Amino acid sequence: MSHELPLSYHKRERNQLELLHQLGWFARAIARKLGRHHSSLSRELKRQGTEESYCANRAQTSYITKRARCKPSGKWNAERQRYITMKLAETWSPEQIEGRMNATVEGRHNYIKPYQYLRCFTS
Known part of the structure; x- marks a missing residue:
């Protein structure tokens, strides 16, 4: 399995996930195809998707919004x-x-x- 960057950093992987999920692939098969651990992929589907669908654009927007909120404003102003x-x-x-x-x-x-x-x- 790849241990470089989390799934959330790769928009290309999100798009592949969306397509394979729409085609009816199971999470473990998608994870193998993307080189990710199946539990990471399952969490991504649960966190960003609904029972029937997963939208890569919606997931990416949600990730960016959450990421912006969690970053400290910094000590420079x-x-x-x-x-x-x-x-x-x-x-x-x-x-x-x-x-x-x-x-x-x-x-x-x-x-x-x-x-x-x-x-x-x-x-």
């Missing part, structure tokens, strides 16, 4: 970007900016550091 940009314009060093952010932000190193900002956003 527009307010921090404005703050770092403003302080760099005032010729503060990245160490000064980081020191000030450590003093004002709860928890140390909870954010993207100024040097990371310089590398990512000014090149």
